[in-house]
Amino acid sequence: MYFPGWRRFWWRYIAGPGAVVVFVALIVLTIPALSAHSGHGRRGHWTATNILCSRSGCNEVGTYSSADGSDTRTRISMFASPNLEIGQAVPAVDTGGDEVYPPGGGDAWWHDLVGVIAAGGTCAGWLWTFPVRVLRQRRRKPRDAVVS
Template identity: 35%
Template structure:
């Protein structure tokens, strides 16, 4: 799950942050808002690269709900996913990096807590100076 999150969210966001991808314009074509307990909105739109060589339809991009209006255009970076980023990666690279870092820290803690601690209880040695084969 951690690896999946790293490759599907964090790496594309970092790619956009580092200036990789295709720069262009994203135009809102459809806004879908939830009702009741789910007031979130999703905007889908079309992307056209700055040099007009690449066009892609039905892509999403994180934008402020107050500016989600059909026909409105925004600068965007396409890194080859179904989701576009603001130039420079917007805020997506920060949040996904923090989440990935937390996931790696929790994985490290689990590795220490479960297999290594259990191994020590069973008499395993983690010393690099000791040899079990001497």
């Protein structure tokens, strides 16, 4: 199971590219959360219609209806859903993402932003230690051969 250079291989080809994928995914998740936090999106009500439970806990799934009644989305969850009984409704904001948010966006944007910063730092470290360094070393080698 052990081979020389496994740490370098892990960093170059698994951890670094994985951090890039996570960084992009977190940016995609952060956009609707920041939009809800800044007050954008359609206001309406979210009604709990089903409670799904697993080993990690329970999550309410419901229906979102805009205030003017023009938009209805079913089988959608609410970020940090308040423990509701089936049929209860709470105010919500829809920004077009996979979830609806409480008015003001809740703290979803904060969680996502911390993740974006952490993944971005990892991506920057990977870019500096692998692609940039390798390209710089490849550019130096021909010059060094000519000087000798």
